[in-house]
Amino acid sequence: MAGTNSERELLAEGPAIILVEPQLGENIGMVARAMANFGIAELRLVNPRDGWPSEKAQAAAAKADHVIDATQVFATLEEAVADLNFVFATTARQRDGFKEIRSPVTAASMLRERFSLGEKTGILFGRERWGLSNEEVALADEIVTFPVNPAFASLNIAQAVLLMSYEWMKSGMQDDAATPFQRVEQRPATKSQLIGLFDQIEEALDARNYFHPLTKKPRMIDNLRAVLSRPNFTEPEISVLRGVLTSLDRFQRRWPKGKGPATTGGEDEGNGAGDEA
Structure with missing residues (x-):
């Protein structure tokens, strides 16, 4: 009831x-x-x-x-x-x-x-x-x-x-697998929304020298898109992820003393580390 x-x-x-x-x-x-x-x-x-x-x-x-x-x-x-x-x-x-x-x-x-x-x-x-x-x-x-x-x-x-x-x-239940409440229904994300997420993530990663070496960039992008397309995101989930990315891009990354681009002599070697956010 x-x-x-x-x-x-x-x-x-x-x-x-x-x-x-x-x-x-x-x-x-x-x-x-x-x-x-x-x-x-x-x-x-x-x-x-x-x-x-x-x-x-x-x-x-x-x-x-x-x-x-x-x-x-x-x-x-x-x-x-x-x-x-x-x-x-x-x-x-x-x-x-x-x-x-x-x-x-x-x-x-x-x-x-x-x-x-x-x-x-x-x-x-x-x-x-x-x-x-x-x-x-x-x-x-x-x-x-x-x-x-x-x-x-x-x-x-x-x-x-x-x-x-x-x-x-x-x-006394007609269906003993029934539950008293269900997840809130959400609209599945459109392909346009998913592609927008791809573009935002790839741009943020590119700015941080993630795609290194460049010869491997197409393959790395293919793998990244394959991973991101698996969950069947809903519209609210896409919004959450893009909000997270926007927040991360809004502030400079704080590097521990003695580390970071200024002390390593330029580009970092590893994926994920990189230049100023």
Whole structure:
């Protein structure tokens, strides 16, 4: 939705995010922020260690107030999932059991489909130190796990919630390669404008004895024009480059003491050094 931040639509839907016995208020706040980033709004806490509400969570949420203010607290996981029709449990390690295991992409697609049918869904996230118990996983319908480094599979709560929230957002996009904004359209430069750039650069270089020796000048000009014609410049880009050249030509070059044309006896040997600018 176009317009200023205050005019943009605030997405607030999707599955309930359920944190089981979270320990740090800062982590809860960062979870709320991750949810708000990708349009999920319902946060449920099961027996948070430091109680609720939490000033540390509020501060870490970075103004995701609509998530923090609506947060629900439950004494048990059974109470937290009681009204839900379908629940995923997140885990980074293999579990014994008979539950289906899904990737985040598949899980988000399934949640989106159930959401469109009016079902209430949720995603369980475990404790910071050791995740969910087998008994807690048993309360879920299926498992979702992340493709992480096998030797370093631990994710903190906010990271895990952000990954699932991101996949949730993508599952509702018609084109998951779309971006929220694009580069500003600019008119391509005309050949006349490009030739004007060639002429200005070549004149400036010629004045500084760049084309040395003269027998190589035609070939050097060909190479220079080949390089400058590759980027497909736009009109504003041509204007920027010509403005730079004009500025460089406006002032004398300042040579370090003991160097420059006055002390080298005339023309410089190397390309790029040269006479008075």
